[in-house]
Amino acid sequence: MTEIIDGKAVAKKVNAVTAKAVDELKQRGVQPGIAVVIVGADPASQIYVRNKNRKAQALGMYSVVRELPASTTQAELLAVIAEYNADDRIHGILVQSPLPAQINEPLITMAIDPHKDVDGFHPTNVGKLLTNFPGNYPVANTPRGIMTMLAEYGVDPAGKTAVVIGRSTIVGKPMAALLTNANATVTIAHSRTQNLKALAKTADILVVATGIAHLITGADIKPGATVIDVGMDRDENGKLTGDVDFESARQVAGLITPVPGGVGPMTIATLMQTTVELAKWSDAE
Numbered sequence: 001m002t003e004i005i006d007g008k009a010v011a012k013k014v015n016a017v018t019a020k021a022v023d024e025l026k027q028r029g030v031q032p033g034i035a036v037v038i039v040g041a042d043p044a045s046q047i048y049v050r051n052k053n054r055k056a057q058a059l060g061m062y063s064v065v066r067e068l069p070a071s072t073t074q075a076e077l078l079a080v081i082a083e084y085n086a087d088d089r090i091h092g093i094l095v096q097s098p099l100p101a102q103i104n105e106p107l108i109t110m111a112i113d114p115h116k117d118v119d120g121f122h123p124t125n126v127g128k129l130l131t132n133f134p135g136n137y138p139v140a141n142t143p144r145g146i147m148t149m150l151a152e153y154g155v156d157p158a159g160k161t162a163v164v165i166g167r168s169t170i171v172g173k174p175m176a177a178l179l180t181n182a183n184a185t186v187t188i189a190h191s192r193t194q195n196l197k198a199l200a201k202t203a204d205i206l207v208v209a210t211g212i213a214h215l216i217t218g219a220d221i222k223p224g225a226t227v228i229d230v231g232m233d234r235d236e237n238g239k240l241t242g243d244v245d246f247e248s249a250r251q252v253a254g255l256i257t258p259v260p261g262g263v264g265p266m267t268i269a270t271l272m273q274t275t276v277e278l279a280k281w282s283d284a285e
């Protein structure tokens with residue numbers, strides 16, 4: 001029997017804990033604050049940014065959105081980041097990707113105070129994740145949210161064969177690091193991988209994050225596997241769909257996330273969780 005992972009339901013649970021944590025911090029005189037910076041008017045990005053802003057406010061947080069024109073220069077964006085780095089009301093800074101071509105994204109990531117790096121993209125925080133460093137630091141929210149979902153559904157990665165398709169800084173690489181730290185045996189695949197589908201079929205845990213609609217079908221899945229679909233793609237009719245062909249995959253998988261309603265809601269909930277943690281950690285200093 002295939003079970004569908006309810007990302008919305010797990011997100012609701014996470015959000016309930018976050019709302020309580022916000023209240024506790026407010027009683028200590030600290031309101032967790034997030035600043036989301038968006039450069040250019042990419043419609044999909046604008047929807048995500050609006051969703052983040054709405055959720056942050058619903059949880060009682062301070063939330064600001066800075067919409068900058070597509071022509072914004074590197075220096076102008078760095079100045080905005082410097083402003084939020086110095087702003088005590090802001091505990092988390094998120095610069096929405098993708099960024100226009102004139103922006104050097106790695107240098108922008110490096111300019112964010114690592115203690116305010118709510119995406120967990122700063123090399124200091126990525127390095128801590130890779131070294132499984134003890135203590136408190138932010139970790140990329142999409143893979144972290146996936147780990148929360150796995151735990152919620154009783155999937156312990158220890159000893160399991162995991163395949164992560166995609167090697168981005170935002171999803172694939174931190175996902176592989178988290179699964180490795182959780183004692184899975186992990187392979188990272190990408191566009192140059194040979195025999196991708198045969199490799200996918202070896203996975204007890206398969207995470208697909210490519211941006212290629214329906215790249216993986218039921219024929220590529222090990223019976224009973226846990227399948228996590230990160231894709232936010234459009235099908236022929238412009239409808240939101242994933243990197244996994246859900247209808248064929250659900251016949252084979254043991255557990256599977258839908259799109260929408262799987263990884264996406266968990267990303268937002270985990271982003272809010274991380275913002276509150278950053279506020280808590282900075283208050284404790």
Ligand SMILES: NC(=O)C1=CN([C@@H]2O[C@H](COP(=O)(O)OP(=O)(O)OC[C@H]3O[C@@H](n4cnc5c(N)ncnc54)[C@H](OP(=O)(O)O)[C@@H]3O)[C@@H](O)[C@H]2O)C=CC1
Nearest residue numbers: 142166167168171190191209210211230231232263264267
């Ligand atoms: N639900 C959520 O919260 C989130 C969803 N997303 C979605 O997840 C997807 C991936 O996002 P992101 O990681 O940012 O994307 P990127 O484009 O940065 O990375 C895509 C990765 O997939 C690999 N890839 C592309 N085509 C293939 C192929 N045919 N076979 C195997 N591997 C392939 C690429 O390989 P190579 O490195 O060789 O180019 C690359 O490593 C997108 O649909 C995005 O919208 C992203 C973030 C959060």
Ligand SMILES: Nc1nc(=O)c2c([nH]1)NC[C@@H]1CN(c3ccc(C(=O)N[C@@H](CCC(=O)O)C(=O)O)cc3)C=[N+]21
Nearest residue numbers: 048094095096097098119232260261262263264265267
């Ligand atoms: N600095 C940065 N950090 C990010 O975390 C980041 C980013 N840039 N750029 C874009 C990607 C994408 N991303 C998503 C967030 C929520 C949903 C989400 O809420 N999805 C809903 C549906 C949304 C819809 O209906 O369109 C769902 O899957 O159910 C999806 C994707 C965060 N990203």
Ligand SMILES: [Mg+2]
Nearest residue numbers: 261262263264
């Ligand atoms: Mg989803």
